[in-house]
Amino acid sequence: MIIYRKRWSKDDEKYKNIGALGYRPEVIDNEIASVSIRGKTGDLYIINPDFFHEIKPVAGNRRRITLGTFIAFDPAGGDIVAWS
Numbered sequence: 001m002i003i004y005r006k007r008w009s010k011d012d013e014k015y016k017n018i019g020a021l022g023y024r025p026e027v028i029d030n031e032i033a034s035v036s037i038r039g040k041t042g043d044l045y046i047i048n049p050d051f052f053h054e055i056k057p058v059a060g061n062r063r064r065i066t067l068g069t070f071i072a073f074d075p076a077g078g079d080i081v082a083w084s
Helices: 012-017
Strands: 002-007 034-036 052-056 070-073 078-081
Touching: none
Parallel strands: none
Antiparallel strands: 002 034, 002 052, 070 078
């Protein structure tokens, strides 16, 4: 996984893939700092999805399971809500 030091903004919507997930590669300037994380079996990674990120393909004999879950404060009452 690569996490870029660039937060999403409304201006980035011009790079959105129409009819598919994600954004076109040009949304990330080659000068933007990033960090690469190599996943290990059994690890759980929690990231801030406000930052652009990229999941590289996985090779091998084992399957990868990915669960996308979102957590936020309910602005009406301060409760924490989660959805997938």
